[in-house]
Amino acid sequence: MPADILLLSTLLPAQERALEQRFTVHRPAGNGEKAAFQRDVAPRIRGVVTGGSTGIGNDLVAQLPALEIVAINGVGFDKVDLDLARARGYRVTNTPDVLTDDVADLAVALMLMLSRRLVSADRFVRAGRWLNGEFPLATRASGRRYGILGLGRIGRAIAARLEGFGGEIAYCTRTPVSDVPYAYHPTVTELAAASDVLIVAANASPSTRHIVDAAVLDALGPTGALVNIARGSLVDEHALIDALIEGRIAGAGLDVFEAEPKVPQALINLSNVVLAPHVGSATAETRGAMGDLVLANLDAHFAGEPLPTPVV
Ligand code: 8YV
Structure with a gap:
């Protein structure tokens, strides 16, 4: 049977x-x-x-x-x-x-879309606004300081891609990893302070819930960007929304959310945010x-x- x-x-x-x-x-x-x-x-x-x-x-x-x-x-x-x-x-x-490459690709794509303002740029062309003037300047994506939270299979694949972008790669894990050339930071706050782009690629567990909180976002600072391709629970979404609205960080690229598929209207309203419907592995x-x-x-x-x- x-x-x-x-x-x-x-x-x-x-x-x-x-x-x-x-x-x-x-x-x-x-x-x-x-x-x-x-x-x-x-x-x-x-x-x-x-x-x-x-x-x-x-x-x-x-x-x-x-x-x-x-x-x-x-x-x-x-x-x-x-x-x-x-x-x-x-x-x-x-x-x-089997999904490592796709999720790492998406992390880099969100970083690029955010820095180069590609969603707004696409809307700008479609709305015919190019005929009336130039698109506002974006921020460089290459040559930045990239911080990766979690250096498992996906974190390593993100780092490997970012090696091609020049710049500096650092990471935070519970214990340092011996076989990578990247700078280690023992706390997420220290990693955020040393990063222009903080990429969340850690496992979700009760101990990593809201590991990216208001203090981490403040350490990332007003020119810093957050990318999350892991789980919504790792980021305190209320703190993130406040930081984005108040300009305490520059922007966020998010594939995952705390109560997905529900996405807070506050995030939808923000133009310095790129949103994706949890499509990391969706090829x-x-x-x-x-x-x-x-x-x-x-x-x-x-x-x-x-x-x-x-x-x-
Ligand atoms: C999928 C995921 O979206 O691998 C995971 O943990 O969250 C994603 O790859 C999901 O599992 C599809 O059901």
């Missing part, structure tokens, strides 16, 4: 078909179907596929007594309770490596590779083989 899988994330259509060929696939219950789902389906669910930014809540896990594996279609596992997984004995997998190629890894983890689990990319 094929195992019952609950699909909470979208995969490419061909991958959802592949999943349906191998498993009995269920989608989340709509309003009015919840009682039937809990009674008839939930007790049979052995696997869950979910997104990195959505994860799975413990209330849903509590409804799934037969749960054996949560396959995250993403690298971040901050929205899955790993202690609960260990205690209950189900596996957790993610999709590292056809990378989503394909991520989906393949999700399928490979599920196949391995149900065949009793070692998991390709286990977290728990």
Whole structure:
């Protein structure tokens, strides 16, 4: 009998078909179907596929007594309770490596768009305003001081790209990394003070919540820019909005938000902000590779083989 899988994330259509060929696939219950789902389906669910930014809540896990594996279609596992997984004995997998380049590309793109004011420039041309005068001067993107918060796979890929921009690269992690030539700063405030562009690329966890706060933004200063491609929870969004409105930092490029997909109107109103709808890994190629890894983890689990990319 094929195992019952609950699909909470979208995969490419061909991958959802592949999943349906191998498993009995269920989608989340709509309003009015919840009682039937809990009674008839939930007790049979052995696997869950979910997104990195959505994860799975413990209330849903509590409804799934037969749960054996949560396959995250993403690298971040901050929205899955790993202690609960260990205690209950189900596996957790993610999709590292395959999305690193895309997320690093987006970090650099946001930095470039922000410094060179590309969103405003595009609007300027479309509105026909070029006919009446020149576009205001932007800020150089090359040759700056780049600070990277978190130097895991994605942080390193961002640094590798920024090496091509000249300038200085520094980073902040809990302990210094031995194999990189970049300057180390033990605190985020010190890193921000030494940076023109502060790029957030750290894992989200209770200990990194709001690690970029008002003090860090003030250390970054009125000519500094913030880029966040990690998780919204790492940045105190209220403090960020205040700093942007008061000109205590120059701008922000954001792919992630504290309550996404809800984006505060205050950020939408600001012209010194570039906004993206959490698209770090959202290319056809990378989503394909991520989906393949999700399928490979599920196949391995149900065949009793070692998991390709286990977290728990
Ligand atoms: C995805 C992500 O947007 O990898 C992650 O942790 O947040 C992103 O790659 C998400 O997982 C898609 O479901």
